[in-house]
Amino acid sequence: MKLRYSTTSPYARKCWVVAAETGLESRLDFVVTNAWSPETDLPNDNPLGKVPCLITEGGEALFDSPVICEYLDSLHDGQKLFPPVGGARWEQLRLAALADGILDAAVGKRIELTMRPEDKRWSDWTDRQTRAIVRALDVMEEECAGWGRDFLIGQIGAAVALGYLDLRFKAEDWRAAHPNLAKWYAEAAKRPSMVKSEPRE
Incomplete structure (x- = not known):
């Protein structure tokens, strides 16, 4: 199989982490x-x-990251990162969607701030993205204590999203207002799958 990716794309990193976690x-x-x-x-x-x-090995092109991640999860016999049925599945998909929402907002904000000419930037747009990110982090702060030792698709998405905030918005300290999430991420970031997939400029 061939994964076309960028070394700084958080969406691609999520696929890499899934591949590493599933062997x-x-x-x-x-x-x-x-x-x-x-x-x-x-x-x-x-x-x-x-x-x-x-x-894929059959030559089919799959996109984007949610599809790729679930496809990879279908190829191994270990613990599934996508629970197959029931409440656990919806909990993971909800968390994965929340994490992807952080990424969508952060990537959109970065494009606005770095690729659009300064005199054409729209501060209302970037402020809206910032508020969305903070609200999502607030939810994760409240819920992360219940994640336990799980590192399924939702937690993978959360870890990748937090890593992207560190990469692109280091000056905007998300940890100060989210100490529980910061503690969780400090451990998640040590996983071999997270270390080897760390973004490189």
Whole structure:
């Protein structure tokens, strides 16, 4: 299988962590892809022109990260990162969606602040993204004590989202108002899957 990814994409990192946690990492060929390059051939695999994109052993292209992660989880016989049925499944999918929402807001905010000309930036937009991030972190702060030792798709998403905030918005200290979440993340960040997938500029 081939995973087209960027070394700083949090969505791609989530797929990498899932592959490592499920013992599938050795079956992946990691192909660094610059989705922003006008010369990229990425749209040949993903018409949306985004990473991550997984090319399966059968040659099928899968996107985006939620689909890739669940596909990878279907390929192993160990504990499933996506609970198959019942309340546990919906709890994990809800947390995964919350984490993806943090990423969507943070990536949108970064694009606005770094790629748009300064005189055309919309502060109301970036403020809205910041508020969404903080509200999501507040929910995680309240709930993380109940996560226990689980590191399923929801917790993976949360860890990747927090790592992305550290990468792109280090000056905006999310830990101060979220001490329980900070304590949880300090341990999650030590997992081998998180260490080896740490973003590189």
